[in-house]
Amino acid sequence: MKAIRAGLAAALCLLAAGRAIAEDAARINPTDPQPTCAMCPGTYIPSAELERYTQKAIAEKLIDQQVRDIDIGKARIGIGMVHRGKLDKPAADSVAEHDQISEVYHVISGAATLVLGPDIVGRQRRPSTMRTVREFNGPGNNGSDIKDGVAYEIKAGDVVVIPAGTGHWFTKIDDHIDYLMIRIDPDKVTPLKGEAQSTEYLSKPAVKGE
CATH class of the missing domain: 2.60.120.10 (Jelly Rolls)
Known part of the structure; x- marks a missing residue:
């Protein structure tokens, strides 16, 4: 039972890590449209x-x-x-x-x-x-x-x-x-x-x- 639980936990960790990697790849994929003002701040004028x-x-x-x-x-x-x-x-x-x-x-x-x-x-x-x-x-x-x-x-x-x-x-x-x-x-x-x-x-x- 302990072995099954450990295996399940490892699988969940791998799945979460895979999702994070996929999301990161999607965010930085050079074929996607990129911001034309990368990391630019907004401006507020009261x-x-x-x-x-x-x-x-x-x-x-x-x-x-x-x-x-x-x-x-x-x-x-x-x-x-x-x-x-x-x-x-x-x-x-x-x-x-x-x-x-x-x-x-x-x-x-x-x-x-x-x-x-x-x-x-x-x-x-x-x-x-x-x-x-x-x-x-x-x-x-x-x-x-x-x-x-x-x-x-x-x-x-x-x-x-x-x-x-x-x-x-x-x-x-x-x-x-x-x-x-x-x-x-x-x-x-x-x-x-x-x-x-x-x-x-x-x-x-x-x-x-x-």
Whole structure:
């Protein structure tokens, strides 16, 4: 009886070990799809931090600010906060286009008229020395108009997706518009920015000038 029990226990141990080996092999099998960001941590940004960016924008008359720039393996993701004040008519050459970075807006508050389209009139290369080019949205152009552009009345809760190369142009802002910006940077043209850099940025006045 003791021999039978010992044999049964040994068999169970071998079975468990076999299962563990099979599971390990399944996890590391090189023919399986592999994570595109191996062992990468997640990123959490509290709403209080985002709100501090909006407060800073209002206090210091800023528009676009980058909160994070995160490496996700095949691309980088930028998280920005944008505050725009009242606009009765568009400024000259205020159509924007980014060659390599796509953008997603999630409107938090306010309302505006936003015109979108790829056929940009009067393209002018944005200087590579601009901070927004170097740190936020990479190389691109400004323009004077968008041929056959589509106008959207955007408001709190709306989402806008702007592929790289598509012109975007605020032509009217009723009072203000605040939106969360998600930038998709597959070519990794913008620098990384973490929590420590964000804390330091918020601790002192922003450097003026672009």
